[in-house]
Amino acid sequence: MLIYGVDLGLISECIEILCSHIINHNKQKTEIIRVDESDLERAPEKLLLELRTFSMFGEKKIVRTSLNRRVSTAHIKHILNMEHSESFFILDGGDLKSSDPVRKLFEASQTSAALPCFPDTHRDLNLLIDEVISGEGYVISRDAKQALCDRLGQDRAQSRREIEKLILYTANDKHITLKDVLIATDDVSSIVLDKIINYISMGDFRKASYEFGRSFSSGDNLQVVLSVLNRHFKRLYYIKEIIDSGKSFEEATRSLRPPIFYKNRDTIAMLCKSWTSEQIKDALTFIFETTKLSRQNPDLEFALTERLVLKLANMSANAIHCRAK
Structure with a gap:
């Protein structure tokens, strides 16, 4: 059987499940032989030899390997015709x-099969969270589960490790909260950064400035703040371009990875209605220029970034005001 795809973690997981299934459903003792590229460098014939010969320690044998420069198409053709x-x-x-x-x-x-391993969808990740967390006897709140799902990536093995790390962090506390997720995933600062973006979005420059000051006082790297702002407006521009092409907000955001955190959906939808694509491009230009200047003048980094936060909040206030007319 061939197992392939972009999710390497899921490939490994599927292979382990397949091996367990073969062993559990085979009444005869089964031996697993792993043939690596280094084995084939020393003995090019090892793969074919293992497939041809009987097991020394069992009645059946599972021979597994990875596609590499030592495993040619001719090898595979020969194996499938054995x-x-x-x-x-x-x-x-x-x-x-x-x-x-x-x-x-x-x-x-x-006589063979090919199993594709596609990246986990939002639904797949939710099922994985349920499987691991409930399997360990834990309960996770709705907002914590959503936040965790948004922070999991496109690799099944890495996602599973992140969930297991969360369980280790909570230890004896069987109820997992949003705060637990943010701390365990090293994302506590995102709470303040989200507030900065939300207040910018509402055009509230006073609260945006206050949260920016809090972020700086807590030790957040201002280059990270600039990076978050850049990522936010780039994503906003991407969504707006799709909406301008005739799609709905739901259609424009359906395939986003990571998906929009459910608490931020209304804010993003409001921004897409208030801001034009040109205004978003202007905001991205201001962010780029501020980032460049702050790196050239580290002593002015705080003042330049604060000015940008106020500028963006003012732009948002004007956009909301114009839409209300």
Whole structure:
């Protein structure tokens, strides 16, 4: 069997599940043989030899390897055409295009299968969170679960490690809160940064300035603040461009990764109605210029960044005012 895709963590997980399934459902003792690239460098014939020979420690054998420069298309073709093999063959193909010859061989074969591993969707991540957390006897609040889901990536193994790290952090407290998630994922500062963005979005320059001061006093790197602002307005511009092409807000945000945190959806929707694409481009220009100047003049970093926060909040207030007319 070929297991392939962009999610390397999910590939590894599927291979482990497949091996366990074969062992549990096979009445005979089964041996797992892993053949690495280094093994094939020393003995190029090892893969074929393992597939042809009987197991020394069991009745059946699982031979697994990864697609590498020592495993050619000719090797795979030969393996798929082998008769009377007593071994199960599992190949980790990595990210393969539909035109890849190895993938085509497995898909065309009558005696093999190809299993794609696509990146986890929002639903997949929610199911993974439920599986790991409830399996350990923990309960997670709705907002904590949403925040955790938003912070998980496109690699199943990494996502699983993040959830397990959260469980280790909460220890004996079986109820996981939003604060637990933010601390365990090293994202406590995002609370203040989110407030800065929210007050900028509402055009409230006084509160935006106050939260910016709090961020600076707590030791946040101002380059991180600038980076967050840049990422926020880039994402806003991306959504606005899709909406301007005739799509709805829901359609424009459906495929975003990470998705918009549910508490911020109304704010983003309001910004898309208030700001024009040109205004967002102007904001991105101001952010770029401020970032450049602050790096050239570190002593002025605070003053330059604070000026930017006030500028963006003022732009938002004007945009909201113009829309209200």
